[in-house]
Amino acid sequence: MAWKDKAKPIDPFPPPPPGPAGGPGPAGPSTDYFENLEGKRFDLTKDDLRGADLREAYLYAANLRGIDLTGANLTAAVLSGANLSGAVLSGANLTEADLGWVDLTGANLTEAILTGADLSGVRLVDANCPRANFADTDFCPDPEEVVGAHLEGADFREAIFRGANLVTVSLAGANLSGADLQGADLHFVILHRASLVGTNLQDANLRGAELEGVDLRQTNLSGADLGGVVTDKATVWPEGFDQRRLEGS
Numbered sequence: 442m443a444w445k446d447k448a449k450p451i452d453p454f455p456p457p458p459p460g461p462a463g464g465p466g467p468a469g470p471s472t473d474y475f476e477n478l479e480g481k482r483f484d485l486t487k488d489d490l491r492g493a494d495l496r497e498a499y500l501y502a503a504n505l506r507g508i509d510l511t512g513a514n515l516t517a518a519v520l521s522g523a524n525l526s527g528a529v530l531s532g533a534n535l536t537e538a539d540l541g542w543v544d545l546t547g548a549n550l551t552e553a554i555l556t557g558a559d560l561s562g563v564r565l566v567d568a569n570c571p572r573a574n575f576a577d578t579d580f581c582p583d584p585e586e587v588v589g590a591h592l593e594g595a596d597f598r599e600a601i602f603r604g605a606n607l608v609t610v611s612l613a614g615a616n617l618s619g620a621d622l623q624g625a626d627l628h629f630v631i632l633h634r635a636s637l638v639g640t641n642l643q644d645a646n647l648r649g650a651e652l653e654g655v656d657l658r659q660t661n662l663s664g665a666d667l668g669g670v671v672t673d674k675a676t677v678w679p680e681g682f683d684q685r686r687l688e689g690s
Contacts, residue, residue, distance in 0.1 A: 581608040
């Protein structure tokens, strides 16, 4: 379904010029009003949007910095290029939303649902995402990119990333303790000094991953592809891990 057939803002603004690496340009102010699928009109600058029905909202490149969308329904919403830095999205439903190149720096996504969302090139630096569901999401706009998305320093404790595409993503300094990354593609991911204590990496693709200083205690690495991983003396392996698995991979 084309976006023009969905719920859309009143007087939509033209798309911003392309930004670096083909992504959208800087997020700018969009229209202040949005009409949802049921014809309800919202003022994005004044209304209480906690728990709001914003399904299929078209908010491309909107300036939503610091907005409170706790428990909001943003299923299949188009938010690509938007500024959501510092936003509160706790418990929000972002299933299959378009979040490509969105700035979510310092945002709160505790227990948010993002299953199947497009997160290409997203910035989740220092974001709080414990117990969020990122299953089957796509963080990588192009496998040739040096860094697909920036997730440095984020809190992903007990988050779900089953089947997610995290190729070339930077998770340096992130906390992934207790997270579930079974079957995720972490090819060439950057995990410098990240915590993966008790993380489930069963059947994950970690080929070429940078694991310097990573804490992997109690991590499930059964069936994981560890070919060409980069480690150092500060890398902590699970008790009993056979490092011969790294030889000749």
